[in-house]
Amino acid sequence: MQKGIIALFFQNSEFSVVPRALNAWKDYVAERKRVKRIALYVLNRLRHPLAGWFQRWKYDAADSQKQMMHFTKAELMDKIIADENLIGSTESRLQRMDEAIENLAIQRENLLGHYIRGQKLAIALCKNNYLKSLFRAFLRWKRFN
Numbered sequence: 373m374q375k376g377i378i379a380l381f382f383q384n385s386e387f388s389v390v391p392r393a394l395n396a397w398k399d400y401v402a403e404r405k406r407v408k409r410i411a412l413y414v415l416n417r418l419r420h421p422l423a424g425w426f427q428r429w430k431y432d433a434a435d436s437q438k439q440m441m442h443f444t445k446a447e448l449m450d451k452i453i454a455d456e457n458l459i460g461s462t463e464s465r466l467q468r469m470d471e472a473i474e475n476l477a478i479q480r481e482n483l484l485g486h487y488i489r490g491q492k493l494a495i496a497l498c499k500n501n502y503l504k505s506l507f508r509a510f511l512r513w514k515r516f517n
Contacts, residue, residue, distance in 0.1 A: 417423060440448065 420426075440451075443451065
């Protein structure tokens with residue numbers, strides 16, 4: 373709309389080339405600002421501390437697919453078998469870890485029981501020492517009265 377108004381304004385004068393040049397300059401400035409905004413956005417994304425990890429995560433699957441395109445059928449089958457074996461070993465490792473966690477939970481319960489019993493014994497010992505000193509004090513008081 374603004375271009376049309378400017379073109380009509382300069383239509384009958386000797387400056388008929390000026391509106392087109394100004395419009396082109398305005399478009400160039402707008403494009404330059406847009407490119408600058410995009411460049412700043414990209415630079416800010418690259419400066420982020422996790423940018424490297426994000427790129428690795430994003431392109432890791434694509435790199436794997438590119439590598440697998442060059443495998444033969446036999447190599448792909450070997451890779452599938454190796455991955456299945458790895459999954460199986462991971463499952464067995466998880467089972468062993470679960471068993472270890474169960475054993476550690478049992479040991480924790482035992483240790484906690486021993487700790488509580490030790491605390492109770494310490495409290496009983498303190499109470500006995502207190503009563504013993506109290507009785508001694510009463511005996512001394514009785515002797516001297």
